[in-house]
Amino acid sequence: MELADIGKTFRRLDYLTKVTGRAxxxxxxxxxxxxxxxxxxxxxPHARILRIDASKxxxxxxxxxxxxxxxxxxxxxxxxxxxxxFKDQTIVATEKVRHVGDPVAAVAALTIDAAExxxxxxxxxxxxxxxxxxxxxxxxxxxxxxxxxxxxPTSGFADLAEIKPIDGTNLCTHFRLNRGDIDKGFAEADRIxxxxxxxxxxxxxxxxxxxxxxxxxxxxxxTVWATTQNPFVVRTQLANIFKVPVAKVRVIVxxxxxxxxxxxxxxxxxxxxxxxxKAGRPVRLVLxxxxxxxxxxxxxxxxxxxxxxxxxxxxxxxxCEIHLDTGAYAEIGPRxxxxxxxxxxxxxxxxxxxxxxxxxxxxxPPAGAFRGFGVSQSAWAVESQMDIxxxxxxxxxxxxxxxxxxxxxxxxxxxxxxxxxxxxxxxxQVAKSIGWETRDEDRExxxxxxxxxxxxxxxxxxxxxxxxxxxxxxxxxxxSLSIYSGTVEMGQGSETVLAQIAGKELGIPMPTIxxxxxxxxxxxxxxxxxxxxxxxxxxxxxxxxxQHIKRQLKEIVASEYGVPEDKIDFAxxxxxxxxxxxxxxxxMFKRFGMQGGTLVGEGQVKTSxxxxxGEKSTSAFWFLAAGAAEVEVDLDTGKFKLLKYxxxxxxxxxxxxxxxxxxxAGAAITGMGQAMFEEIAYDNGQLINPNLVDYVLPALGDMxxxxxSIAVEFPDRNGPFGAKGIGESALIPVAPAxxxxxYDAVGxxxxxxxxxxxxxxxxxxxxxxx
Amino acid sequence: xxxxxxxxxxxRERGVEVEARTTLLDLVREQFGLTGAKLGCDIQVCGACTLxxxxxxVSACSMLxxxxxxxxxxxxxxxxxxxxxxPLQEAFMEFGALQCGYxxxxxxLTAKALLAENPQPSDAQIRDYLAGNFCRCGCxxxxxxAVKNVVGES
Numbered sequence: 001m002e003l004a005d006i007g008k009t010f011r012r013l014d015y016l017t018k019v020t021g022r023a024x025x026x027x028x029x030x031x032x033x034x035x036x037x038x039x040x041x042x043x044x045p046h047a048r049i050l051r052i053d054a055s056k057x058x059x060x061x062x063x064x065x066x067x068x069x070x071x072x073x074x075x076x077x078x079x080x081x082x083x084x085x086f087k088d089q090t091i092v093a094t095e096k097v098r099h100v101g102d103p104v105a106a107v108a109a110l111t112i113d114a115a116e117x118x119x120x121x122x123x124x125x126x127x128x129x130x131x132x133x134x135x136x137x138x139x140x141x142x143x144x145x146x147x148x149x150x151x152x153p154t155s156g157f158a159d160l161a162e163i164k165p166i167d168g169t170n171l172c173t174h175f176r177l178n179r180g181d182i183d184k185g186f187a188e189a190d191r192i193x194x195x196x197x198x199x200x201x202x203x204x205x206x207x208x209x210x211x212x213x214x215x216x217x218x219x220x221x222x223t224v225w226a227t228t229q230n231p232f233v234v235r236t237q238l239a240n241i242f243k244v245p246v247a248k249v250r251v252i253v254x255x256x257x258x259x260x261x262x263x264x265x266x267x268x269x270x271x272x273x274x275x276x277x278k279a280g281r282p283v284r285l286v287l288x289x290x291x292x293x294x295x296x297x298x299x300x301x302x303x304x305x306x307x308x309x310x311x312x313x314x315x316x317x318x319x320c321e322i323h324l325d326t327g328a329y330a331e332i333g334p335r336x337x338x339x340x341x342x343x344x345x346x347x348x349x350x351x352x353x354x355x356x357x358x359x360x361x362x363x364x365p366p367a368g369a370f371r372g373f374g375v376s377q378s379a380w381a382v383e384s385q386m387d388i389x390x391x392x393x394x395x396x397x398x399x400x401x402x403x404x405x406x407x408x409x410x411x412x413x414x415x416x417x418x419x420x421x422x423x424x425x426x427x428x429q430v431a432k433s434i435g436w437e438t439r440d441e442d443r444e445x446x447x448x449x450x451x452x453x454x455x456x457x458x459x460x461x462x463x464x465x466x467x468x469x470x471x472x473x474x475x476x477x478x479x480s481l482s483i484y485s486g487t488v489e490m491g492q493g494s495e496t497v498l499a500q501i502a503g504k505e506l507g508i509p510m511p512t513i514x515x516x517x518x519x520x521x522x523x524x525x526x527x528x529x530x531x532x533x534x535x536x537x538x539x540x541x542x543x544x545x546x547q548h549i550k551r552q553l554k555e556i557v558a559s560e561y562g563v564p565e566d567k568i569d570f571a572x573x574x575x576x577x578x579x580x581x582x583x584x585x586x587x588m589f590k591r592f593g594m595q596g597g598t599l600v601g602e603g604q605v606k607t608s609x610x611x612x613x614g615e616k617s618t619s620a621f622w623f624l625a626a627g628a629a630e631v632e633v634d635l636d637t638g639k640f641k642l643l644k645y646x647x648x649x650x651x652x653x654x655x656x657x658x659x660x661x662x663x664x665a666g667a668a669i670t671g672m673g674q675a676m677f678e679e680i681a682y683d684n685g686q687l688i689n690p691n692l693v694d695y696v697l698p699a700l701g702d703m704x705x706x707x708x709s710i711a712v713e714f715p716d717r718n719g720p721f722g723a724k725g726i727g728e729s730a731l732i733p734v735a736p737a738x739x740x741x742x743y744d745a746v747g748x749x750x751x752x753x754x755x756x757x758x759x760x761x762x763x764x765x766x767x768x769x770x
Numbered sequence: 771x772x773x774x775x776x777x778x779x780x781x782r783e784r785g786v787e788v789e790a791r792t793t794l795l796d797l798v799r800e801q802f803g804l805t806g807a808k809l810g811c812d813i814q815v816c817g818a819c820t821l822x823x824x825x826x827x828v829s830a831c832s833m834l835x836x837x838x839x840x841x842x843x844x845x846x847x848x849x850x851x852x853x854x855x856x857p858l859q860e861a862f863m864e865f866g867a868l869q870c871g872y873x874x875x876x877x878x879l880t881a882k883a884l885l886a887e888n889p890q891p892s893d894a895q896i897r898d899y900l901a902g903n904f905c906r907c908g909c910x911x912x913x914x915x916a917v918k919n920v921v922g923e924s
Contacts, residue, residue: 011863018871019859019878021806021846028805207810207818207872207906257808257872258906289811491870491907658866662909666869669908692811692904700910701901707911 003572004503004510006721009658012496013515014255014489023255026211026227027286034213035064037275037285038115040105040122041294042097045363045685046131046144049093049104049124056121057107062114065279066122067106069094072274077220082241084233084265085160086172086330087151091241091270097126098146098328099365100686101294106271108279131363133685135302135323138170138362146170146328146361158466159609159618163334170361172326173334175341177355179413185317185352189308193389197381199735199753200679201300201325203690204370205697208257209292214272215282216242222273223250229263229488230528235520237266238273253518256490260670261369262296263490264530265332293690297680298370299324299336299359303381305344308352313395315404317352320344322378324367326359331368333359339374339462345413346382347423347460347624348404353413363685369530371670375461376732380753383457383736387743397740398431401458406624416616420724422650422714423458423624430456430628433646433708442630443744449635452643453745456628457733462619463725464531466608470524471541473502475549475599477592479573479584480512483542486526487534488518492727493659494534498542500655501720505546506584507573524602532725535655536621537605539720544603552599553587560590621716621724625649627668627733630704631741638761640742642672645734646708652724654711664709664730671734673698676754775839779804780848788835795819795830797838798845806846806875810904817903820876821845827883846875849882857923858882861916869907877903881917890921 004010017023054066072080072091080094081087093104105122109115132138132146150165150172163173186192213225222242228234231251239246256263268285276283287295301324308317322340326333341357370376390397405423412418435442439454472484483502487494495515503513516522526538550570557575558565561582569576574583588597607620630644647668654660677696681688689695709730715722739750748763771790776783779802788797798804798821807830810818814829821830822844850856858878861867868874877900884891884899891899896917905913 009866012866014871015863015868018868018874019846019855019862020850021804021875023871024805025808025872027809028799205906206870207808207816207904208870209809256870258870260906289813491868493869662866662869662907662912665911666908669910670906691813692815693813697816697904697906698908699901699904700897700913703897703910 001509001511003507004500004513006500006504006655009656010496010500010510012493013499014495025208025257026225026254029213029225031213031215031282034282034284035108035110035279036112036115037106037108037272037283038119039103039271040119042100042102042104044097044126044128045100045133046129047097047126048095048129049097050127051125052105053123054105057118060114060118060121062110063107063118064281065108065275066118067092067275067278071278077243079241079243081151082237082266082270083330084332085156085334086165087153088147089329091274099363101365102328103271106275108275108283131685132170133363133682135325135360138360143170146363160334172330172359172361173337175338175357177341177353177413180352182317182319182352182354186308189316190311191309191392192306193385194306195385195388195751197303197384197751199301199377199380201367202298202674202678203293203680203695204260204262206258206260206262209287209289210263210267210295211286212268212272213282213284214276216273216277220244221248224269224273225252225254226269227256227263228253229259229490229530231518231520232486232525233528234266234269238269241270242273251520253488256488259490260371261373261530264369264528267295289692290690293680293687294365297327297365297367299326299333299367299377301377303377305381305385307385309389311393313393313400313403315348315350318345318350319354322357324359324377325362325364327362327364327366329366331366333367336374340378342413342462343375343378343460344382346379347406347458349406349410371667371728372731375459379459379732380735383733384739384751387455387740388749397456398427398436401427414616414618416618418622420652420714420716421622421624422712425712426624426626426648426650427458429648429710429712430626430646433710434628434630434644451633451635451745453741454628454630455737455740455744456626457736457740458626459732461623461728461732463533463621465618465620467527467533467537469526469537469541469605471538471545471603472524473542473545473549473601475584477585477588477596481508483513483515484523485515485538485542486518486523487538488529490529492663493656497535497539497655497659501539502542502546505543506549507570532623532727535723536719536725539723541603541605543720545601548601548603549599553584556587556591621719623725623729625729625733627730627737629737629741631738631745633742633745633760635746635764638757638764640757640760642704642738644706645704647730648710648712649726649729650714650724651711651726652716652719653713653722655721655723660711660726661709663726665707667728667730668707668734669698671731674753675735675738679754773836775836777838777840778842780844790836792835793831794821794833794835794838797835804845804847808872817876817880818873820879822879822883825883825886827880846878857920861919865912865916865919867909867912867916869909873903873905877913885920
């Protein structure tokens with residue numbers, strides 16, 4: 001059998017069960033005695049609830065429980081308020097509804113039909129309130145408040161402790177970053193550029209909707225099967241809401257049908273548990289496609305960016321104001337705003353900065369994490385404006401980026417030292433892939449009204465820090481390996497990479513390695529499967545756990561065989577002694593005296609706000625990437641076509657090359673959707689396209705002929721075998737790269753996503769008039 | 771209103787009573803326990819629920835079970851055998867044509883129908899035929915490679 005290795009493509013461990021249709025996702029699962037849950041949702045963007053009467057609904061045959069605010073406000077065993085940063089969410093609405101689709105009540109019944117019939121009989125009297133439906137309305141002085149007050153948690157994320165809502169306003173949080181002397185910086189500038197960029201709310205549209213099965217035992221023991229990316233956060237939140245120790249909450253996570261950030265933090269788990277508790281039976285709740293749009297979105301943003309530049313292209317000052325529409329609940333919006341703020345200077349050295357990044361409450365569905373996490377918003381502005389500057393100063397956009405871009409050892413905006421920074425290699429690679437040097441010739445190859453153009457963009461992003469990943473690896477008596485990890489397999493290939501890492505460390509064949517499913521009763525703590533962190537953090541934890549096993553094997557050999565430890569080596573799954581070699585199973589037999597026993601290896605990774613040199617660290621590692629697009633634009637209609645797209649991502653070390661390609665190309669394709677199609681449309685707070693007909697996703701026919709995914713390797717000293725995270729990187733440059741290519745082709749600058757033919761057409765018409 | 775229907779599922783004849791409004795997807799998932807086909811959009815556009823009915827791909831979320839009376843229905847569970855997978859299943863694994871796997875059953879069945887209709891499709895024909903299936907993880911390039919590889923084999 002072939003030994004596990006790194007830097008080599010292995011068939012993914014989750015594939016056979018998936019291609020045969022046998023993989024069990026949550027909605028495929030049943031639990032004996034299970035009821036079906038349904039949610040009654042608000043029809044209004046903002047309203048006071050005057051009265052709820054569930055008595056008729058309770059009488060529907062088959063209905064076992066109807067949950068309303070009365071159940072959560074008057075139960076000593078329930079803390080009604082929760083949320084990952086602020087406690088501004090409730091299981092069902094209490095005083096007010098704050099967005100269309102806000103849960104008002106829920107039903108558990110023997111059949112879905114009975115549950116739906118009951119929903120229609122719940123009587124709710126609303127008093128409609130004026131609503132704030134966009135950032136402008138929300139930040140106006142005297143605006144209607146989405147939350148009159150917000151409860152703060154007693155303990156929460158260490159890095160968000162200083163962040164609080166601003167009383168009497170809809171400002172959920174305000175993140176500030178000041179550096180150097182902003183006035184002096186602008187005074188030194190030869191040119192000042194001021195632009196406003198906007199982008200709409202979008203939705204993750206994982207094909208698997210959010211779902212949950214919850215079972216509450218009489219003693220209060222809670223078991224949930226959840227579609228979550230962070231089971232341990234869900235465990236903590238459920239423990240807080242239902243006032244039990246975390247040991248009494250068990251969260252089991254099957255394979256997810258996609259996550260992309262939309263399945264972090266509690267979603268449907270609290271309401272399903274509350275229903276199960278009231279009904280005294282297990283309850284399954286599976287959201288409809290429409291309900292997913294009410295559950296979580298990506299932040300719409302307005303970004304005002306003012307940049308001072310020397311005539312030679314040196315960036316000297318930037319003032320940037322970012323407003324992110326976080327919807328009715330903070331969710332993880334405060335951290336999204338922080339990450340947007342940190343990256344408002346992009347991957348560029350700008351000595352003087354004044355950055356203000358706000359998350360803003362509005363009466364819209366909550367916005368939270370989405371692959372790219374605040375940086376796809378800031379990069380849209382940063383990278384578009386870079387090309388505006390390049391054009392005005394007549395500097396090649398590649399050169400302008402390299403001139404100002406970070407090098408190894410430069411200081412980030414937080415004054416910490418950047419290490420393992422493959423930015424310029426990424427820029428060079430995509431420029432080469434797209435044929436940057438023949439840009440001028442290619443542009444001139446005009447066919448009637450069709451013009452060609454090329455554009456590029458880059459990015460820097462941080463991973464959530466501090467954070468924790470713990471892993472356990474068990475060596476079984478037959479030398480097979482069991483890996484216990486809280487990382488959720490949602491399509492990113494984590495099971496396979498973790499097996500490669502442990503198998504490489506111990507010299508074990510892939511087919512003898514099993515990565516166990518996620519169950520918080522079984523696997524040790526992991527903060528979250530998000531922020532492109534799992535390969536780096538959990539991979540390292542698994543590597544440490546495998547090394548722990550090696551140390552134990554060495555000790556056993558030393559004591560049982562009388563060989564000095566310095567004469568014992570490991571190679572290809574064997575223990576090499578001066579005169580002979582031993583199999584792990586032989587050593588196990590020797591240790592336990594029979595065919596049996598287990599060696600348990602533990603690994604813990606804990607990142608902190610200081611690195612090993614005692615220096616400040618806002619990110620355990622940095623992601624760098626570049627993207628380049630070639631487009632064709634029709635001057636007559638504004639219609640454009642993406643011909644080619646190239647991504648280069650600094651992956652540190654490509655552990656599974658095909659897996660890297662999938663992540664890079666997949667992220668780029670998600671970026672194409674955001675750049676060209678996707679937008680949640682509202683009419684007076686009502687979502688008018690919460691379905692996959694009107695909300696357009698990229699399909700096979702929308703793909704450019706070539707998507708080139710290039711892995712650049714600048715190893716990180718702390719990653720397993722030098723690996724970094726890669727899940728988000730390739731998404732972020734896509735939209736500005738395409739906008740820059742369109743400008744290159746026809747000279748119009750689109751500053752509002754998505755980029756659509758009509759926007760180009762209107763801009764071309766404006767250009768003609770000038 | 772319940773109606774008795776007879777259909778062939780993966781080669782085995784099944785008689786079953788269904789509510790007139792039961793979808794084919796609910797029938798195969800809930801009554802036959804074949805959960806490889808998934809509910810994605812519920813309005814016939816995402817392709818996750820694709821099944822083959824008399825060899826043609828249909829969105830089972832939007833087809834009534836009673837309309838499959840007398841038909842031969844094929845699901846992902848019916849592909850290949852215990853010892854040998856279908857070449858499309860092998861190719862999807864080899865080329866990495868899936869990540870989360872939620873769309874996979876729909877893609878493989880749709881591709882199977884394509885190859886039955888047109889054993890030597892061009893790239894453009896493959897793209898057209900698979901245009902009604904979404905892969906949100908973005909494995910489109912790998913899916914094209916996998917399907918083309920199977921075309922090359924036959």
